[in-house]
Amino acid sequence: MTDLNGKDGFDRRKFLTGAAVAGVTPAIAQVxxxxxxxxxxxxxxxxxxPPTMKTIAAETHPPEELSRIGGKPGSDFMLDVIKTLDIxxxxxxxxxxxxxxxxxxxNYGDNTAPEYISCMHEESGVGIxxxxxxxxxxxxxxxxxxxxxxxxxxxxxxxxxxxRVPLIIIGGNDLDAAARPPGVPTFHAAQDINAxxxxxxxxxxxxxxLQHYAQSMVRAYKIAMTPPYGPVAIxxxxxxxxxxxxxxxxxxxxxxxxxxxxxxxxxNAVKEAARLLVAADSPVIVADRCARxxxxxxxxxxxxxxxxxxxxxxxxxxxxxxxxxxxxxAGAVIAGADVIIGLELSDFWGTVNAYTDNGEHGxxxxxxxxxxxxxxxxxxxxxxxxxxxxxxxxxxxxxxxSMAADxxxxxxxxxxxxxxxxxxxxASVIAAxxxxxxxxxxxxxxxxxxxxxxxxxxxxxxxxxxxxEIYAQIKDLDWSLVSSAGDVSNWPARLWPIEKHxxxxxxxxxxxxxxxxxxxxxxxxxxxxxxxxxxxIQSDGxxxxxxxxxxxxxxxxxxxxxxxxxxxxxxxxVMHVQRLANFRNRPSNYGGDLGPVGTMIQNPxxxxxxxxxxxxxxxxxxxxxxxxxxxxxxxxxxxxxxxQPALLNVWTQPR
Amino acid sequence: MRYMGMIxxxxxxxxxxxxxxxxxxxxxxxIAFGKNGCWQCHGWEGQGGSTGPxxxxxxxxxxxxxAFVRNTNGPMPPYSEKLISDADLADIYAFVSxxxxxxxxxxxxxxxx
Numbered sequence: 001m002t003d004l005n006g007k008d009g010f011d012r013r014k015f016l017t018g019a020a021v022a023g024v025t026p027a028i029a030q031v032x033x034x035x036x037x038x039x040x041x042x043x044x045x046x047x048x049x050p051p052t053m054k055t056i057a058a059e060t061h062p063p064e065e066l067s068r069i070g071g072k073p074g075s076d077f078m079l080d081v082i083k084t085l086d087i088x089x090x091x092x093x094x095x096x097x098x099x100x101x102x103x104x105x106x107n108y109g110d111n112t113a114p115e116y117i118s119c120m121h122e123e124s125g126v127g128i129x130x131x132x133x134x135x136x137x138x139x140x141x142x143x144x145x146x147x148x149x150x151x152x153x154x155x156x157x158x159x160x161x162x163x164r165v166p167l168i169i170i171g172g173n174d175l176d177a178a179a180r181p182p183g184v185p186t187f188h189a190a191q192d193i194n195a196x197x198x199x200x201x202x203x204x205x206x207x208x209x210l211q212h213y214a215q216s217m218v219r220a221y222k223i224a225m226t227p228p229y230g231p232v233a234i235x236x237x238x239x240x241x242x243x244x245x246x247x248x249x250x251x252x253x254x255x256x257x258x259x260x261x262x263x264x265x266x267x268n269a270v271k272e273a274a275r276l277l278v279a280a281d282s283p284v285i286v287a288d289r290c291a292r293x294x295x296x297x298x299x300x301x302x303x304x305x306x307x308x309x310x311x312x313x314x315x316x317x318x319x320x321x322x323x324x325x326x327x328x329x330a331g332a333v334i335a336g337a338d339v340i341i342g343l344e345l346s347d348f349w350g351t352v353n354a355y356t357d358n359g360e361h362g363x364x365x366x367x368x369x370x371x372x373x374x375x376x377x378x379x380x381x382x383x384x385x386x387x388x389x390x391x392x393x394x395x396x397x398x399x400x401x402s403m404a405a406d407x408x409x410x411x412x413x414x415x416x417x418x419x420x421x422x423x424x425x426x427a428s429v430i431a432a433x434x435x436x437x438x439x440x441x442x443x444x445x446x447x448x449x450x451x452x453x454x455x456x457x458x459x460x461x462x463x464x465x466x467x468x469e470i471y472a473q474i475k476d477l478d479w480s481l482v483s484s485a486g487d488v489s490n491w492p493a494r495l496w497p498i499e500k501h502x503x504x505x506x507x508x509x510x511x512x513x514x515x516x517x518x519x520x521x522x523x524x525x526x527x528x529x530x531x532x533x534x535x536x537i538q539s540d541g542x543x544x545x546x547x548x549x550x551x552x553x554x555x556x557x558x559x560x561x562x563x564x565x566x567x568x569x570x571x572x573x574v575m576h577v578q579r580l581a582n583f584r585n586r587p588s589n590y591g592g593d594l595g596p597v598g599t600m601i602q603n604p605x606x607x608x609x610x611x612x613x614x615x616x617x618x619x620x621x622x623x624x625x626x627x628x629x630x631x632x633x634x635x636x637x638x639x640x641x642x643x644q645p646a647l648l649n650v651w652t653q654p655r
Numbered sequence: 656m657r658y659m660g661m662i663x664x665x666x667x668x669x670x671x672x673x674x675x676x677x678x679x680x681x682x683x684x685x686i687a688f689g690k691n692g693c694w695q696c697h698g699w700e701g702q703g704g705s706t707g708p709x710x711x712x713x714x715x716x717x718x719x720x721x722a723f724v725r726n727t728n729g730p731m732p733p734y735s736e737k738l739i740s741d742a743d744l745a746d747i748y749a750f751v752s753x754x755x756x757x758x759x760x761x762x763x764x765x766x767x768x
Binding site for chain 1: 689690692694695696698699700702703704705706709711727728729730731732733734735737738757758759760763765766768
């Protein structure tokens, strides 16, 4: 034996060359044999085309010596910049256009901060970053091929934009047409790759120098992380990544990131809002993406208790503990309110109006849910972020006080203003609300419990039973419900005690189906690092958009309990098509399935447990008998506690 | 026009139940409940959910249920006689009425907090 340096005098390169030449000779002889025999022997089709000389040489000769890069590669500096931003992971699907940054990340950067997370699909990479942020409050980067990779990623970016989630997308692109390598990079580069996501990102740039890149990267991070949060995109030229650093006399530097303070409500508007709230007899707080942090929940509780007013949590974040006696579903309080304050609502119009999709001639009917004299107050940072093309707002709702400001940041001053506005008279009126509020909360809870019993033992398993069987197994853990993409009649919010900010992470934002699976994996990765237990209620249709994310979870040892709400349909669309058939007074064509053609996922039924098993998960199913669900969950929880992902394929009722 | 339609339907339903023109069958009703898509919003046992109210062991009279199905102007889309016959509706009514009583929540430990 010898070492690779040939210390025993043995020349490895000459040895390999000699071996290759020896191997080539018989190969050439073999290739010539059939030609010589043509006409003499019966004709037969060869099983494969004979290799060309070029192929033979490529497969058997040692590669030629490459010229080595002189100095530090540009992509090493790019990574230096990323490292100053304390970004822990880079969930990505590999691509040639960012190969230099990829190589720098795993070798020069030792594959830590960021650590490369292998993804099967760019949509998964973005979805993982989406879920991760909602646990940690910290953005990730995801690298994509600037053309086809970014095209794959777009829906997930739109979800993040609508859900006010920051992340940094780096798209590799061979910008210089005169220097592009032949093949894919030349065919499939673009002038402006970010154009396809510009309508649903906060900002993007195409740096043309390393110093430009350093400034743009820090600027991108700062813009993404200033409320209202949102995704940003950087197009990264492949040449700039690969070439060595040419400083041209000016030393490269990395700008220091200093967070911007979020926008706060104008003091006069805050004072007027407080005056209205204190004077109201039935004030209601409605919160959607109000609590960006755990402190946001504390502040909202403080405000609600000061006013003894109902709080409706619309659920795009965990804003308010559902065990608090002031927590209410919208239907219980909106109609009777005389003042409503909306905190980071994505849809104020829908909060105070009803739309019934059942009018004459198939046109919906609008009805106000509130009294004409009800005063409306809005604090919403999204007023500062509006795009013309891809829209993220509902119908225009006139309000009496409108603050273009971050709600969580404004809450402390609003709380102080409310304290100042409460007179002795108002204090006694406010205090008198408490007993009634506690009674109403208890009654709603009792009604929900009663409703959960209907169909308790049915098969397919009721969504109430599904949720309560899950809760029974996780209630003593520090759990986090990372996603519930399928509608399970809102049972977790109705029956699980959700009191901590991380116990519910909200929904997709843009209703882009396919969010649940990758966002759950990203959130579970974050929870793993924090020692928490992650559970997702995973719908069937959502999983099948990019199921390869299951492999990512197994590959990177991300513990996640995924319990499937397998109703064997894209159920929302089942009802939509049925509705239209009824409007048009014609029977709906079920085509041998249980619902309208094109909306069902059955015949054949997908064996999700086998799919998960094939990608390294512990899995079991299909579970149709409710009595089998508890024991299976117990096993799955033990697996997840050991550090692995586990999936249960449960056949469920539609909603 | 809707109002007139409702009167006609209620009258028809009353006639059917008064004359006993057909005997409602819970077994047939279960099939009709599936093939007409009732399960989509109300669940396979009529237990209800976020998309439709509970129908299991409904306290509504059959006439009221029939009138609602024919003429709903709420979130539910209307079903004309062309889509569901009166006989099928009567069977569906029999099916949801025959659902077992739900257990007392006190007997379900998972529902205790």
